[in-house]
Amino acid sequence: MVGTVRTMKPDDVASAMELSIAANWNQTPEDWYRIMQLSPGGCRCIEDGGKIVASASLLPFGMQLAWIGMVLTRPEYRRQGLARRLMEDAIATAERSSIRALKLDATDEGRPLYESLGFVVEEVVERWGRDSGEFLAAQEKPDLGGDDSSKVCAALLAQDRAAFGVDRGELLEALSAAGRCNASENGYALSRPGRVARYVGPCVANSEEEARRLVAAHLDVEARDHCHWYWDLLPANPGAVRVATRFGFTCRRSLWRMRRGESIKNNDAMVYAIAGFELG
Ligand SMILES: CC(C)(COP(=O)(O)OP(=O)(O)OC[C@H]1O[C@@H](n2cnc3c(N)ncnc32)[C@H](O)[C@@H]1OP(=O)(O)O)[C@@H](O)C(=O)NCCC(=O)NCCS
Incomplete structure (x- = not known):
């Protein structure tokens, strides 16, 4: 059964890597560990039967800005609102910490979701x-x-x-x-x-x-x-x-x-x- 949003642990990284590989991303396990180290509790996930099925990370730079990344959903779990749940969780965490701005680099697939959550395009990357x-x-x-x-x-x-x-x-x-x-x-x-x-x-x-x-x-x-x-x-x-x-x-x-x-x-x-x- 698909679980609730929880903090990702180092033990989850092997499973999380399957998500980034499925999306053909370049990150290594060390990239996940680095975000976990810099932002304790900042890597969040949803699992199903011990398998990570969706993820998102929040990396604060003081109170002015936090960067959202690693927004990924396993292909067979897409369009069930999992990325939206993780994004709402990241936004709520940032708001609790009084972080004044959130930024991310969005794919075409992710952009409509972010727009629906109040993000606006600043520029192309x-x-x-x-x-x-x-x-x-x-x-x-x-x-x-x-x-x-x-x-x-x-x-x-x-x-x-x-x-x-x-x-x-x-x-x-x-x-x-x-x-x-x-x-x-x-x-x-x-x-x-x-x-x-x-x-x-x-x-x-x-x-x-x-x-x-x-x-x-x-x-x-x-x-x-x-x-x-x-x-x-x-x-x-x-x-x-x-x-x-x-x-x-x-x-x-x-x-x-x-x-x-x-x-x-x-x-x-x-x-x-x-x-x-x-x-x-
Ligand atoms: C982008 C991505 C993370 C979205 O994940 P997701 O879990 O499918 O996202 P959600 O289900 O929360 O929302 C996606 C869409 O499904 C819709 N949706 C949500 N629940 C739904 C349901 N029960 N039935 C039908 N559609 C639903 C949402 O409204 C949203 O629609 P939109 O395309 O109009 O925005 C996923 O496609 C992915 O991993 N892509 C590859 C990596 C990538 O591009 N990541 C984004 C980096 S910025």
Whole structure:
């Protein structure tokens, strides 16, 4: 029997992975664990006979903003109101904590549900991809000096806050620890493993040239593995589109960045890669 909404536990992750795999998403078990760690009680689910059949996550960034992600329903359980129950649960939790805005990146499938719950579209967000490392131009010899996971939080937090709109230091620290970090005085770029492709992002920089240099270092280091890449960007920043195009990435799909509640002042011109559809 389909149960009530409850908190997801680490033991549930194997079952929850079946949902994200069915949707062909890129998250790994570590991505679920990371959200659980950063937001205790923030991963919620509905089960049926011990099997997770629907999920949603809520990741607060202080009281100003929380990000909703991992909204998934097992295909055979869709259109029974499960995602709506999880969304109402996330909204109620955020309201109890006096969180002033909620945001998410919506697929076309999810958008009508979110609109019915008061979310409005802010902008487009795009998934770009590249199928192997062979494109990297021979002349790109980036300097990986400054690759230091602690730097991103210490030196660049203010810059990231200006770009994203709120402090997300804890998330950046966790993502740095999970992958690779390249930082300079003018920006930073992270990358981490994914289920089907390595993921570059977030990247925040004060110029297109700096973003190109920071991302090139990641692509160069991983090129030896000829790995597939994903890179999610905001096309409102044409510089991000230019840099991704230059590195041989192409646009694979388009989602809707949506908001419910207060508007957050941010600066897309500094955002060259987002952290992830489930993270912001
Ligand atoms: C998007 C997704 C999460 C929706 O999950 P769901 O559990 O089917 O969602 P709900 O049942 O709560 O609502 C979906 C629709 O079913 C309708 N519905 C709800 N209960 C129903 C019922 N008993 N009978 C018929 N329709 C019903 C809802 O009104 C809604 O209709 P809409 O299309 O007009 O909005 C699911 O399709 C999914 O996992 N998709 C793949 C991953 C994805 O895109 N996730 C969203 C990321 S932002």
